[in-house]
Every structure is written in C-alpha cells, then in structure tokens.
Amino acid sequence: MTVTLSASVPTTSARRRKPVNRSRVAAWIAVAVIGLFGLAPVYWLVVTALTPDERAFSFPPSLIPTEITFDHFAKLAENQQLFGYLVNSVIVSVITAVLSVIVSAYMAYAFAKFRYRGRRSLMHLVLASQLFPQALLLVTLYAVFSATGLLGSYTALILSFTTFTLPLCVWMLKGIFDTVPSTLMEAAAIDGASRWRTLHTIALPLAAPGLIAAGLFAFVRAWNDFIFALTLADPARQTLPPGLVHTYLGEFQTAWPDLMAASFVVSLPVIAAFMFLQRYLVGGLTAGAVKG
Amino acid sequence: MRKLTNGQFAWLLMAPGVALFLAIIAYPLVSALVTGFFEQSLVRPGRTFVGLANFADLLGGDFWPVLRNTLVFTIGASVIPFVLGYVLALALNSGLPGWLRGVFLFPWVIPAVVVSFLWLWIFNANYGVLNGLLGTEISWLGQPGTAMAAVIVTKTWSSFPWMMVMLLAGLQTMPKELHEAASVDGAGTIRRFRSVTVPHMKGIAGIVFLLEFIWNFQHFDTIYVLTGGGPAGATKTFAVAVYDTAFKGFDLGHATALGGLWMVLLLVLMVFYLRKEAS
Numbered sequence: 380m381t382v383t384l385s386a387s388v389p390t391t392s393a394r395r396r397k398p399v400n401r402s403r404v405a406a407w408i409a410v411a412v413i414g415l416f417g418l419a420p421v422y423w424l425v426v427t428a429l430t431p432d433e434r435a436f437s438f439p440p441s442l443i444p445t446e447i448t449f450d451h452f453a454k455l456a457e458n459q460q461l462f463g464y465l466v467n468s469v470i471v472s473v474i475t476a477v478l479s480v481i482v483s484a485y486m487a488y489a490f491a492k493f494r495y496r497g498r499r500s501l502m503h504l505v506l507a508s509q510l511f512p513q514a515l516l517l518v519t520l521y522a523v524f525s526a527t528g529l530l531g532s533y534t535a536l537i538l539s540f541t542t543f544t545l546p547l548c549v550w551m552l553k554g555i556f557d558t559v560p561s562t563l564m565e566a567a568a569i570d571g572a573s574r575w576r577t578l579h580t581i582a583l584p585l586a587a588p589g590l591i592a593a594g595l596f597a598f599v600r601a602w603n604d605f606i607f608a609l610t611l612a613d614p615a616r617q618t619l620p621p622g623l624v625h626t627y628l629g630e631f632q633t634a635w636p637d638l639m640a641a642s643f644v645v646s647l648p649v650i651a652a653f654m655f656l657q658r659y660l661v662g663g664l665t666a667g668a669v670k671g
Numbered sequence: 672m673r674k675l676t677n678g679q680f681a682w683l684l685m686a687p688g689v690a691l692f693l694a695i696i697a698y699p700l701v702s703a704l705v706t707g708f709f710e711q712s713l714v715r716p717g718r719t720f721v722g723l724a725n726f727a728d729l730l731g732g733d734f735w736p737v738l739r740n741t742l743v744f745t746i747g748a749s750v751i752p753f754v755l756g757y758v759l760a761l762a763l764n765s766g767l768p769g770w771l772r773g774v775f776l777f778p779w780v781i782p783a784v785v786v787s788f789l790w791l792w793i794f795n796a797n798y799g800v801l802n803g804l805l806g807t808e809i810s811w812l813g814q815p816g817t818a819m820a821a822v823i824v825t826k827t828w829s830s831f832p833w834m835m836v837m838l839l840a841g842l843q844t845m846p847k848e849l850h851e852a853a854s855v856d857g858a859g860t861i862r863r864f865r866s867v868t869v870p871h872m873k874g875i876a877g878i879v880f881l882l883e884f885i886w887n888f889q890h891f892d893t894i895y896v897l898t899g900g901g902p903a904g905a906t907k908t909f910a911v912a913v914y915d916t917a918f919k920g921f922d923l924g925h926a927t928a929l930g931g932l933w934m935v936l937l938l939v940l941m942v943f944y945l946r947k948e949a950s
Contacts (some may be wrong), residue, residue, distance in 0.1 A: 384719065403765060405762075410771060413775075414771075417774075420778070420789055420790070421778065421781075422795060427835070435721055435798065437798070438802075439799065439802075439803035440798060440803045442800075459782075482688045485947075486685045486689075489685045495681050495929075498681075501689075505688075506948065508692060510885050510941050512930065513891070513910075514911075515703050515889050515930035515933065517914070518926050518930065519700075519927070520695065522923075536924075540689060542691040545688055545691065549688070574677075592766075602782070603784070605780040605895075611853070620783075620784035624784065635798070639788070642788050645782060645785055646782060648776070648782075649781070651795045658716060
C-alpha cells in the first residue's frame with residue numbers, strides 16, 4: 380500500500396517525439412502561476428524575519444529587502460519565556476513519538492499478521508476515528524482530564540496526541556508488516572521462537588524504517604498541534620504554537636518581524652522531518668486507497 | 672501459564688491502543704452526545720436534564736449561520752485547492768523536472784499556526800504586503816465579506832500541495848499505453864483528459880476530495896488564529912462555535928448539543944468516505 384513517489388521522470392522518447400509541445404508550455408505556465416502563489420508567502424516570511432523593524436513598519440513595503448538584520452533571531456535566543464515553550468514542545472513531541480510508535484506497532488502487527496474476531500470492524504473504527512471532530516472531543520476530554528487530575532499536565536497532551544496519531548501510524552505500519560513474509564515467521568516458530576520473540580527479533584527490525592517514519596509523523600503532529608495544547612496544558616506547560624499566540628498576538632502592536640523569525644525557527648524541525656517522510660506520505664494518508 | 676490463542680495474543684497486542692481509543696475518543700464522544708441533553712457548566716459541578724431544549728434553542732437561531740459559514744468555508748477551501756492541486760499534478764506529470772514537486776510541499780509542511788501568522792501579516796490592514804501590492808487600504812480580516820475569503824485563501828494555500836501529491840501519485844499509476852492508444856485514435860489533449868485520465872482518477876480524486884472536505888468541515892486552527900470567528904461571527908464555523916461556547920461561554924450543554932448536530936452531518940460524510948475507502 381505504500382506508494383513510493385518516484386519523482387516523475389520524463390521518458391526521453393516522449394521528449395523526442397514532440398519537439399515543440401504546446402501542452403508542455405501550458406504545464407510550465409501552470410507551474411509558474413501556482414508556484415508564485417505557493418512560494419511568494421514563504422519568501423515574505425523569510426524576508427520579514429530579516430527586515431529591521433523600522434523598514435517592516437513602513438508602507439508600502441519594499442518587496443526586495445534593502446537592509447538585512449539578524450537581530451530578530453538574536454532576540455529569540457534571549458527570550459526565556461519562548462525557551463520554556465520550546466522545552467515543553469520538545470518533551471511532549473518526543474514522548475508522543477516514542478509512545479505512538481510502540482502502541483501503533485503492536486496494533487499494526489496484530490492487524491497484519493493475525494485473523495481474529497472483531498479485526499475488520501476495529502480496523503474500520505481506527506480509520507474512522509481520525510474523522511471525529513476534535514473540537515467536540517476536546518470539550519468532554521477537558522472534563523475527563525479535570526476529573527482525573529491530569530488537566531494542565533504533559534500527560535494530558537501526550538495521551539491525546541498519541542491517540543490522534545494512531546490511525547495514520549497503524550495504517551502505515553500495517554502496510555509494512557503486510558510485506559514481511561509469513562514464511563520468515565513460520566521458520567522462527569519452527570526454531571522454537573515464541574510469537575512475542577518473533578515480533579521483536581524479526582518483524583520489528585525489518586520494519587525499522589517504517590517505525591522511524593511513524594515516529595517522525597507523531598512528532599510533527601504533536602509539535603504542530605494548537606487547539607489541545609491551548610486548552611489542556613496550563614501556562615507553564617504550553618507548547619510553541621499556543622505559546623507564540625500568547626507571546627505575540629493580542630498586543631497593541633504585533634512585532635511582526637520577531638514573529639516571522641520565531642515562525643521560521645518553529646517550522647525548521649517539521650520541514651526536516653517531512654524531507655525524510657516524503658515517500659511514506661501517500662500510502663499513509665490514503666490508508667490503502669491508492670494501489671500502486 | 673496457559674498458552675494464548677492467536678486471537679488472544681492479537682488482542683493483547685492491541686490492548687494499549689484500544690485503551691487509548693476508549694479513553695480519549697470513544698468515552699468523550701459518547702459523553703458529549705449525552706451532555707447535549709443537559710444544562711451544564713464547564714466550571715460548576717452538577718447538571719440538570721433539559722431534554723431537547725438545547726437543540727431547540729440552537730435550531731431556533733445560532734445553528735443556521737454557523738452551518739452556512741461552515742459550508743461556505745468547507746466548499747471554498749476544498750474545491751479551490753482541489754482544482755489547483757489537480758492542475759499542478761497534471762502539469763508536473765507531463766514531463767517537468769521531478770524536483771519541482773518537492774518545492775511545492777513547503778506551504779503544506781509549515782505548521783498551521785505559522786501559516787496563520789504569515790497570512791495575518793500578509794492581510795494586515797496597515798503594513799500588509801497585499802495592500803502594498805494592490806495600493807489599497809482594505810481591512811481584509813475586519814470585514815465580513817473579505818474575512819471569509821481571506822480564511823479560504825489561507826487554508827487553500829496550506830492544503831493544495833497535499834492534493835497535488837495525492838493526485839500526482841494517482842496519475843503516475845496510469846498506464847502510458849492508454850494515452851498512446853488514444854493518441855493513435857486521434858484524440859486530442861482535452862479528449863484524452865476526459866476519456867482516459869478522468870475515469871482512471873475517479874477513485875483517488877473522490878477520496879482526496881472527500882477527505883479534504885471532512886477535514887475542512889472540522890477545521891479550527893487557521894480560522895481561530897486569523898479571525899477568531901469574527902468579524903461579527905462571519906467566519907464562525909462549527910469548530911469555532913463549539914469551542915467558544917464551551918471555553919468562553921462555559922456552556923457545556925449548548926456546546927455539546929451544537930457538537931451533536933455537527934457530528935450527525937459529519938457522520939453522513941464519513942459513511943461516504945468509508946464506503947469509498949472500502950471499495
């Protein structure tokens with residue numbers, strides 16, 4: 380089910396057949412127009428982060444920077460409050476990633492390698508659960524965590540994020556376990572290995588790249604979350620997304636260049652993770668819909 | 672120790688995941704649907720059964736503008752990225768260099784909150800680059816009409832790359848021979864698109880669109896950061912309305928009743944999705 384996206388490589392024969400190709404020109408125009416829409420804002424983020432305050436707050440803005448400064452980034456490094464949010468983000472995201480990999484690997488293995496009563500309906504339920512409205516779940520989750528004394532803690536965030544990453548991680552890993560040949564497992568059983576041992580010494584090592592991908596995905600999910608972190612964590616345990624909102628928005632005058640610099644930094648780990656994740660995305664997201 | 676059957680072993684493996692689902696999704700969901708029939712506050716203990724009163728209140732007023740906003744947002748933020756993503760996927764599949772695909776992923780991988788900050792800045796009434804380019808002084812996020820458009824543009828920006836990736840993956844599984852055969856039969860580009868590409872892409876395009884539609888139907892982050900549901904409730908969708916009713920109005924009864932109505936609409940979409948996914 381994992382469809383590897385080989386970047387579409389044009390066949391040379393197709394190129395030779397049509398030396399002047401009108402649809403190729405049309406394709407380049409489409410790419411240029413949509414590319415402008417897609418990339419101009421990214422450019423603007425970076426430029427603003429590098430623009431001195433007095434230039435950023437002038438109108439009309441100059442599209443090409445005339446002066447460049449790294450002051451906004453330096454200011455970030457000195458901000459104790461932001462550093463606190465960063466620490467919270469790292470703690471919550473890393474633990475979510477580890478927990479999510481463990482829980483989803485066991486679940487995916489059960490789905491992939493055993494046939495039992497309730498398997499199909501449970502698989503459907505897992506798939507469907509990512510479609511339930513989180514704003515509604517949050518309302519009663521708040522009460523649940525409040526009653527159990529977990530409200531405001533890291534645990535509340537970690538348990539929520541882990542659960543919400545399960546559908547995608549389970550389906551991604553199930554696809555990988557499906558490809559582990561059953562003969563390998565039978566051979567292990569004949570050699571006297573228990574099912575538990577077979578899982579840990581044969582299946583999990585073979586699925587290692589998938590486990591890393593699932594962990595990265597869970598990390599990103601926790602890192603990016605806004606609504607749960609905003610509501611379930613107390614101020615001292617809030618992660619970067621709500622932290623940035625509290626720090627920069629709602630003041631009389633938002634410090635846009637500072638905020639853009641912070642935005643840039645917050646995006647970096649996610650961009651790095653996605654570069655690695657690219658080839659797992661399609662298969663995981665459609666959960667088996669695209670058959671390659 | 673008695674040896675477990677395979678089924679028991681499988682359930683043992685699934686136990687942690689199932690426990691999380693029950694605690695974090697199933698129980699809160701059921702509890703929310705029940706709470707809709709009570710008058711209950713977020714901050715005070717105790718509740719009173721009020722039957723259908725909350726639902727009657729909502730259907731007598733607040734529900735309809737929220738439904739309208741949600742539909743406008745969802746349709747706009749699903750159709751526009753779908754079209755952009757499809758056009759881009761077709762373009763990239765026609766033999767353009769492969770690295771281009773990666774470049775387009777940036778808007779999508781950036782965290783939703785950062786996307787919102789960026790577009791808040793672009794739409795800024797006083798110093799925003801959009802007004803700078805157009806030579807206008809429009810308060811894009813401050814007026815009902817433009818605020819909804821701005822929110823849709825922002826969400827479009829962050830989701831069209833995902834559409835492109837998925838649709839491109841679908842296009843790449845299309846056998847080249849089909850197009851070649853159609854060419855030999857004299858079919859032009861448009862005819863080939865309609866008779867070869869569209870039928871091949873029906874399955875994946877349907878799923879991608881439906882998933883995006885469902886996600887937008889419950890989208891929160893971008894709207895909340897950009898407008899908070901305003902101005903004058905013009906961008907207040909179900910997600911924002913439920914959140915505000917619960918966490919700003921502390922009115923759990925109305926929040927969950929509205930959530931229940933929202934859930935019914937979502938269920939219809941989910942049935943479509945699961946049937947498509949299963950086929």
